[in-house]
Amino acid sequence: MVFSLLITAILAIVAAKTLKEYLKIRHSNIPSANMGWPLIGETLSFVKAHPAFTLGDYLQHHIAKYGTVFWANIFGKWLIHSVDPELNRFVVNNEMKMFKQGWPRSLSRLIGNNALTISLGDAHKRRRAEVLNYLSGSRLESTFLRDMEQIASAHMESWRNRDMVIATDETRKYAFYMIAKKALSMTPGSPETEKLMEALNDIYMGIGLIYVNFPGTRFRKALQSRAYVQEVIRQKLEQRRLKDQEDDDFLNYLIKDGTYSTEEMGDLVQNFIFGGNEVIGRTLAAAIYYLGTCPQACDQLREERLQVIKSKQQSGDSSLTLSDYRGMEFTQCVVNETLRLGTVSRFLHKVATANIQYKGYVIPRGCTVIANISAMHLDPTEFKDPETFNPWRWLTPNGVKKSRSFMPFSGGARHCIGAELAKLELMVFIHQLVMKYEWEFAQNDPPMATPRLEFPNCLPIKIRAISPKL
Ligand SMILES: *[C@@H]1O[C@H](CO)[C@@H](O)[C@H](O)[C@H]1NC(C)=O
Ligand SMILES: *[C@@H]1O[C@H](CO)[C@@H](O)[C@H](O)[C@H]1NC(C)=O
16 A cells, blocks of 8 residues: 555656656757656667767757757756757857756865855856966967977977877877876876876866765776876875975965965866876877878878978078967868867756747756757868868968858867967967877777767877978
């Protein structure tokens, strides 16, 4: 008796909830995919890995059937999926007014409440301005660029006696050495640096996992690594107090500001390293992959660099400046094309904070919009043969192409702060690589959407040293 009452009650609750969802979806004017299996919805077909430069069966099927905006049930929740460039721009540009970040609650445990990714309102604005100021063009020029060139060059020299390297290991190290030097003046390759790199990787792998804090779980490991990273930063702070000469790094910049607590500095430094680490490393690996499929692009990059150096030598100076890099048109196109097909921040997860009307749609308050950036980058009406790496597509007779469907760094109030840094790092790395080596794939290992951008076999490449001349 009690049992059947209980069952009835549960059924009633489920039915009421389903009805509510149903009404919400009906009212929104947005088509809805069917339910899939109860509870797991369409999750299984959604998480199936596929090459990162394709839409994958799930999206291809859904876009064909429902259009570029639709409801679908993933992980037991109804979410609005959008591949529509206009809606996605609208979402991004109205962050903090009509939308907020929809991160899982476990995230703040891993990256801290003061991290830019999480903080809101005025605190967010102030911290953001501070980091932006740190990454200003003049600092990129005066210290970042030389460090990048030097670290990249030393790193690639270390490959000299090898005929094969594991690309993702190498790009990850390079990106980490660079950012750890700029954040905390850490020495590339030292045991302390390597240990910090592993800890940050554990944290990265913990993001998006369900909060299960048991011994042996990946999430527990991520939490422990977070504690370790915070401890390293605290120790550095202590050492700074005893030191008389100043280091030129992000930690010092925060100390000099004088308004941050130890805890805030810990979160901000971790966030700084985080932003410049996994994402850049993976983008560089994507560059190695895509350039490896396109030898003509490598030749044209070599030629462009040699031309610029030659003309500089005539005026007695051979080191490249920030504006030299930015002025190299073909290099810019390679950067754009790499970011298009190798988008690492593949989608945004935003929650509506009001009832929103847009282009005939009604987006109810509290519901989540998945703005899919990487899928937008594969729109055939905007990018012909979208699956092909073709840097020349960005060249037009009147300069460089602009595209409303291209948002590798998100936009609006949360436009990626490190965008300029990332682009510069990409350019420096690509240039050093094509000037020093030719490479081919040791096996077929295309980047996969898992949904992270990943190379299942870590992209082994066979390399051959070269020294190109004009
Ligand atoms: C976004 O699109 C990509 C295809 O580029 C797909 O791999 C990914 O699963 C989609 N992500 C979401 C959250 O829909
Ligand atoms: C790269 O894309 C951005 C954004 O669309 C655009 O402003 C820029 O001109 C592009 N660069 C090149 C070289 O095409």
